Amino acid sequence: MTEILRVDQVTKTYGKRGEKQYQALKGINFAVNSGEFVAIMGASGSGKTTLLNILSTLDKPTTGNVFINHEDNSTLNANQLADFRSQQIGFIFQDFNLLENLTNRENIALPLSLRGISPRKIDPLVDKIATRLGIKEILPKYPAEVSGGQKQRVAAARALVHEPAILLADEPTGALDSKSARELLYTMADLNHNDGITTLMVTHDPFAASFASRILFIKDGKIGEQMLKNGQSRQKFYHLLIDHLDTDE
Amino acid sequence: MIWKLSVTGIKNRLKDYLVLFSGLIVASMIFYMFLSIATNPVFISKDVYGREAYLTYIFTFGIILLVIITSVYLIYANSFLLSMRKQDYGMYMMLGAKSTRIGLLIFSETLLTGFLAVLLGIILGLGLTTIVTKALVGKLGVEITHYKAILPSAIIGTLLFFVIIFLLGALSNVHKLTHTPVIDLLHEDQTPINLNHHPVLRGIEAICGVLLLAVGYYVMTLSTRYIYFLIPTALVTIIAGSFFVFNGVFTAIINYLLNKKSFSYRGINEFTLGQLKFRLQSYTKILTMISILFALALGAITVGLNFGSMKDETQKSFYYDATIVSQTPAVKKAEAKLAITNKQTYHYKEKGMHLYFNRAEFEKQPLKEIEIYFHNNQDNLPTYKVKTLVTAELDKPETAANSIFSQMVPNGIPKKIKLVSQQRWNTLNGQKKFVSYINVKDFAHDFPVIKQIQKEQLKENRNYQDIYLSSKSYNYSNMIGFTSAFEFMGFFLGIAFLTMLASTLMFKVLSGAASDKVRYQMLHEIGARPQLLRSSIRKEIGTLFTMPAILGIVDVLCGLKLFKTLLISPYHNIWIPFTIFIVLYLGYYLLTVTLYEKIVLTNK
Numbered sequence: 001m002t003e004i005l006r007v008d009q010v011t012k013t014y015g016k017r018g019e020k021q022y023q024a025l026k027g028i029n030f031a032v033n034s035g036e037f038v039a040i041m042g043a044s045g046s047g048k049t050t051l052l053n054i055l056s057t058l059d060k061p062t063t064g065n066v067f068i069n070h071e072d073n074s075t076l077n078a079n080q081l082a083d084f085r086s087q088q089i090g091f092i093f094q095d096f097n098l099l100e101n102l103t104n105r106e107n108i109a110l111p112l113s114l115r116g117i118s119p120r121k122i123d124p125l126v127d128k129i130a131t132r133l134g135i136k137e138i139l140p141k142y143p144a145e146v147s148g149g150q151k152q153r154v155a156a157a158r159a160l161v162h163e164p165a166i167l168l169a170d171e172p173t174g175a176l177d178s179k180s181a182r183e184l185l186y187t188m189a190d191l192n193h194n195d196g197i198t199t200l201m202v203t204h205d206p207f208a209a210s211f212a213s214r215i216l217f218i219k220d221g222k223i224g225e226q227m228l229k230n231g232q233s234r235q236k237f238y239h240l241l242i243d244h245l246d247t248d249e
Numbered sequence: 250m251i252w253k254l255s256v257t258g259i260k261n262r263l264k265d266y267l268v269l270f271s272g273l274i275v276a277s278m279i280f281y282m283f284l285s286i287a288t289n290p291v292f293i294s295k296d297v298y299g300r301e302a303y304l305t306y307i308f309t310f311g312i313i314l315l316v317i318i319t320s321v322y323l324i325y326a327n328s329f330l331l332s333m334r335k336q337d338y339g340m341y342m343m344l345g346a347k348s349t350r351i352g353l354l355i356f357s358e359t360l361l362t363g364f365l366a367v368l369l370g371i372i373l374g375l376g377l378t379t380i381v382t383k384a385l386v387g388k389l390g391v392e393i394t395h396y397k398a399i400l401p402s403a404i405i406g407t408l409l410f411f412v413i414i415f416l417l418g419a420l421s422n423v424h425k426l427t428h429t430p431v432i433d434l435l436h437e438d439q440t441p442i443n444l445n446h447h448p449v450l451r452g453i454e455a456i457c458g459v460l461l462l463a464v465g466y467y468v469m470t471l472s473t474r475y476i477y478f479l480i481p482t483a484l485v486t487i488i489a490g491s492f493f494v495f496n497g498v499f500t501a502i503i504n505y506l507l508n509k510k511s512f513s514y515r516g517i518n519e520f521t522l523g524q525l526k527f528r529l530q531s532y533t534k535i536l537t538m539i540s541i542l543f544a545l546a547l548g549a550i551t552v553g554l555n556f557g558s559m560k561d562e563t564q565k566s567f568y569y570d571a572t573i574v575s576q577t578p579a580v581k582k583a584e585a586k587l588a589i590t591n592k593q594t595y596h597y598k599e600k601g602m603h604l605y606f607n608r609a610e611f612e613k614q615p616l617k618e619i620e621i622y623f624h625n626n627q628d629n630l631p632t633y634k635v636k637t638l639v640t641a642e643l644d645k646p647e648t649a650a651n652s653i654f655s656q657m658v659p660n661g662i663p664k665k666i667k668l669v670s671q672q673r674w675n676t677l678n679g680q681k682k683f684v685s686y687i688n689v690k691d692f693a694h695d696f697p698v699i700k701q702i703q704k705e706q707l708k709e710n711r712n713y714q715d716i717y718l719s720s721k722s723y724n725y726s727n728m729i730g731f732t733s734a735f736e737f738m739g740f741f742l743g744i745a746f747l748t749m750l751a752s753t754l755m756f757k758v759l760s761g762a763a764s765d766k767v768r769y770q771m772l773h774e775i776g777a778r779p780q781l782l783r784s785s786i787r788k789e790i791g792t793l794f795t796m797p798a799i800l801g802i803v804d805v806l807c808g809l810k811l812f813k814t815l816l817i818s819p820y821h822n823i824w825i826p827f828t829i830f831i832v833l834y835l836g837y838y839l840l841t842v843t844l845y846e847k848i849v850l851t852n853k
Contacts, residue, residue, distance in 0.1 A: 058774060079778050086776025097771045099520060101527035106507075106519045114777055119514035158775070 003070070004166055004198045005032040005055070010064035012050050012221075024050040025061070026221040032166070037192040037199045039212035047221040048202045049170070055200070056089055056168050057081045069165045086114045090159030090167045094174035096151045098143040104154045105130075105139040111162040129157045132195075133187065149180025156187065160197065167191075169201040173208050185211045189234075206245060210238035255354050258337040269329055270366055272752045276322055277370025277411055279745040282378045283315055285403035315745055318542055320414055322749040322756075323363075325535075327418035329760040330359060331425065342431045352423040359422050363415030370411075371404055448504075451497050458493025461486045462800075466807040479811065491800055492537045499796060500529055517777055521785045524768075525792055528761070535757050536797050539750050543801025543834075546746030548808055550826040553739010555812070555819055556732035563728045564693070565633045567721035568619045569593075569686040571699045574659055574713055579705045586698045588690040597658070600679030604658060608668040611640040616686075618653055644668045656719045658684050659712035696725065747830060751837035754797075758790055758841055762848040769849045782850060787842055794838045802827075 010028040015021035024047045032038050042048045053059035055066060057073050065072050068088050076084055090111075091097070098107050108126045113119070130136045135153045138146050143154065152172060159167055169188070173181035189211045191197045201212060209215050211234060215227045227244060229237045259266055338351055465486035468479055503526045506512055513519040529536075573584060593614045598605045616638040623631045642650035644666045655661035659682075669677070689695045699722045706713045717723055769782055809819040 056774070079780065082773070082776050082778040082781075084776070085774070089776070091775060093774075097774070099523065099768055099771060101523040101768070102519060106513075106523065109514060109519065110517070110772075111775055113514045113516060113519065114775070114781075116516075117514075119511045122514045123510065 002034040003031050004034045004036075004068065005200065006067040007031070007051075007055070008065045008067070010051075010054060010061040010066065012047075012054065012059070013062045024221055025054070027064070028218075028221075028223055030216055030223055032198060032200055034198055035192070035196045036214060037189065037201070037212045039201045039203055039209040039215045040218055041203060041206070041209050041215055042218035043204060046218045048204070048218055050221075051218065052168060052170050052202045056091065057085055086111055087162070088165040090162070090164035092152065092155050092159050092167065092169040092172045094171040096143070096148075096155045096175070098151060098155055098158070100143050103140055103142055104135065104146065107143065107154060108139075108157045108161050111158060115162055117162075125161055126157075129161045132191075133157050147180070148176050149183060152176060152180070152184050153187070156184070156191075160191070165198065167197055167199045169199065169203075171203055171205075172201065173203070173205060181208070206238065206241050210234050210241055215241065252354070254337075254341060255358060258334065259358075266333070266362075269326060269333075269756075270362065272756065273323075273326055273363065273366030274370040274373060275748055276319060276326070276752065277367040277407060278374040278377055279748050280315065280319055280410065281371050281374035281403055281407040283741055283745050284312070284406050285374075285378055285400045288312075288400065288403055288406070314545065315742070316410070318746055318749045319410070321538065322753045323411075323414045323418060325753045325756045325760075327359065327415075327422065329756040330362065331355075331422050332760040332763065334358070335426070338426055339431050348427045352427050355422050355426055356419045359419035360412075360415055363411055363418070367408060367411035367415075371407055374407075375399060451500055453497075454493045455497030455501050458490050458495075458497050461490030462494060462803075463490075465490055466803070469807050469810050483808070483811075487804060488537060488541060491540050492533060494800065495529065495533045495536045495540075495796065500526065503529070517772065517781055517785050520768075520772065521789050524765075524785075524789050528789075528793065532757070532793065535753065536793070539754055540797035540800035540804065542746055542750040543797050544804035544808060546743045546750060547801060547805045547826065547830050548743075549739045549746060550743030550830055551739075551805060551809065551823060552812055552819070553736045553743065554826050555821065556735040556739070559732050560693070560725060560728045561821070563725050564721065566619055566621060567724070568617045568635060568688075569657075570689045570692050570695070570721055571687045571702060572657065572716055572720060573685040573687060573702065573706070574683070574716075575706045575709050577705060577709055580702055580709075583698050583702045583705065584687075587687065587695050589687055590690050591688040592685055593687075594683055594685040596674075596681065596683045598674070598677050598679035598681055599660065599664070600677065602664050604660065604664050604666050605674060605677050605679065606643075606666065606668050607671055607674040608640065609671045611643065611668065615640060616643070616650075616654065616657075640668070657686070657716055659710060659716055662715060692721070692725075696722065700726065743826075743830070744833070747833055747837075751834060754794065755837060755841040755844070758793065758845060759848065762845050766849045766851075773850075779850070783846060786846055786849070790842050790845060791838065794834070794841075798831075798834065 007028050007030050010025055011023065012025040013021050013023045028047075028051060040048060040051065050059070054061050055068075057066075057076075060074065065074050067073075068084075071084070071088075073081065073084055098104075099110070102110070105123075105126055108130065109122050112122045112125060117125070126139070127136065130139055133153045133156060135150060135157060138150055138154070143151055146154070152175075156172075159169075167188075172188070173184060176184060185208055188199060188201070192199050192213075199212075201208065203209050213229045217224045217226065227237075227241065232240070334355070338355065341354075342348065342351055465483045468483045468486065471479060503522050507519065507522045507526070513522055571587075573580065593616070595610050595614075596607055618636055618638055620634050620636045621631050622634065638650040638653065639648075642648040643654050645651055646665075651666065654666060658666070689699075692699075703717060703720065703722055707717060772782060773779075809823075812819045
C-alpha cells in the first residue's frame, strides 16, 4: 500500500522563548496509507485542532515534518503551500465553510478553477460529483437556501471534485442533526470503500469515529494507542470503542 | 466592569479605530478649512470682486452642500463604528449587562470619539489651512492678501456641527442596538441575503435607468433660458436613473459575466463576481449618492478652474499684448526679456493740440484690432476676428478707427490725431515721440514682465495712464482678481467633496470587512494563493470605485453644458481638473485596498 500521509516527530509550542510556553503537540508520529479511513479522536484541548491545522498546512509545526504524497510541506513557501492545498487536500469543515455569495455549483467549481482547469471541463466534473453525492437538484441554489445536511454534502463535493490525495474532515457532523449526520457518514464511508478516497477525520464523537477503519487517540498532545476495525461490523466496532472510552476514563 | 470591557474592546480594535479616527479628523479638517475660507469676511470683501449678494449666495450654497455631504459621511463613519462594536455589545448583553448601561456605553463611546476627532481636526485644520492657502496662492497665481487662517467663528461652527451630528449619531446607535435582539447582534454577519431576483424586473429597471439618464443628459443640453426647469428635472432624472442603472444594468453585467463560464471559471473570478453581486444589493443607494457627489465635486473643480478661462477670453479680445512709449533703461531691460513676435513702431510729433503721425509708417504696417461679434443666441460665445484699421480713417473724427486709435496713444483723447506725408512730417516742429505695439509668443507667460514695463512707464510718463486703463495687461490683471477667488472656492469645495465621498465609500467597504474576513479565510484554506486573493480584492474594490466614477464623469461632461453662458468655454483644458481629481480618487482607492487587505487577509 502506498503511504499518502506521514507525520514525523511533530511538535507545536505556543508562546515566545523566554515567556510562558505551552506545548500543544509533543512529538506526533503516524502514517496513513492510500485508501484508508482514519479517525483521530480526542477530547477538547487534546491537540486535535492544532494537529489538523498542521496537516492541512494552515499552520507550521515547531519541529518535525509532515509528508503528503511524499512531499515535505515544511519546505514550501506561501504560494506553494496554497497550490499544495488546492491540489492535494480536500476539506470538510464543521460549519461547512461554503461561500454564501456563490451558488452551490459555483462553490463546488471553485477548487477546479483554482487549479486552472479549463472552464469547459469544469461543469461536467461538478455534475459528476454532484450526482455521486445526490445533490444535483440543488446546484443552482445558494447555500442559504438548502438544509444543513445538504450544505455538508455540497462541502463534501467541493472537497472531492478536484480528486485530492487526502480528504481532511474536521468534526464534519458537528453542526448536523443525527439523521443528516448519519447520512453524511455513510456517504463518506461509501466514498472511501468504493471510490478509494483516503480520509482523515478529526472528531470527538464515537459514533462518527466508528465509521473509520482505524482510530488514533490523541491525549495531551500525544498519540496514545490505536484501534483497528479489522473487518468487524461498524456496530461492533462502535461498542468496542465505547467500552474502550469507558475504561480509559 | 463594563467600562473596563469597553476600553479592552477598543484596544483590541485599535487599528480599525485609528482608521475611523483619521477619517473623522480629515473630515473635520476639511470642514474647518472650507468654513474658514467661506466665512472669512475680510477675504470676501477685499479679495473677491463682484456683487456681494451674488457671492454670499454662492458661498451659502457651498456650505449647504458641504453640510449635506459631511452629514452623509458621518452617518457612514458612525455605522462603521457601530459595525466594529456590535458583536462586543451583543456579547455584553448576552452576559447579562442591562441595556440601559450598554446604551450609556455606546452613547459615551460615540460622542467621545467624535469630540476628540473634531478637536484634533480643528487643530490640524489650522495648520493645513495656512499651508494649503499658501500653496494655492503660489500655484494658481491667485492674489489673496486678506485671508485669516484662525477664525473663531469657523472653529465654533465646526465644533458645533460635528458635536450635533455625533449626538444624533450616538442616539441613533443607542436606539438601534437596544432595539436589536441580542441574537441578531451576535450573528449579524450570518444573516442571509436574498440573491434571487426576477430577471424581467431587473431588465425593466435597467432600461428605465438608461432612459432616465438619457432624459437627464438631454435636458441639460437645452437652452439655459429654462434653467429653473432644467436643474430640478435633471437632478431627479439623473438620481433615479443612476439608481436603476446600478440596480439593473450593473447587476445584469455581473450576471452575464457569472454565466459566461469561460470568464467566471478562471482563478477566483466567480468569487469576485459573487462578492460584487452580493454587495450591489446593499450598495445601490450609496453608489448612486457617490456618483452624484462625484459629479458635483468634479464639477466644482472643473467650473472653478474654468473661471480661469475668462482670462484667456480677455487675452483674445485685445490684438496687441503691450504698448511701449518709453525708452528708459529699465523699460529696455524688461523689453529684452520678452519673446517678441511682432513689433509695430509709429513715430509722432506732439505740437499744441495735435499729434502728427507719419502716414507712410501706417501704410507699411497697418494697425490691427480685434472685432467682437456677439450672437443673438445667448448660448453661443462671441467670436473674435482680427480687423485692419483703415489708415485713411485713423485721423477722421467720428470714425471707429479714429476712436480706437485715440485710446492707443498717450494724450490721444484730449488731442487730435493727424496723419501727414513723410515730407510734411520731416518739416514739422514739435516734441518727437514714438509708440510701439508688441505681440509676444505667450502672453500669460510674459505677463509679469509686461506688468513691470507698465509700472515703469506709469512712473515715467503721466499721460500713459490713459492708455494703460484700456490695455490688455490691465484688463487681464483685473480678470485674475475676479476669477481667482472662484477658482479657489471651486477647488476647495471640490476637494472637500472628494475627500468625503471617497471616505464614505471607504467606510462602507471597510465596515463590511469584518464579515468578509471569513470568506477570505475560507479561500485561503482551500488553497487560493495570497496573490490571487489580493488581486480579487483590488478588482472588487476597483469596480466599486469605478462604477460611480464613470457615471459621475458622464454627469459632469453633460452637466458642464449648463455653464455655457456663465463660462466662456466650459470644456477648455478639462484634462487638468480631471487629472487632479482622478489622481486623488485613485489615492483613496489604494488606501481602501490597503486597509481592507489588512483586515481581511490576516490569518487566524
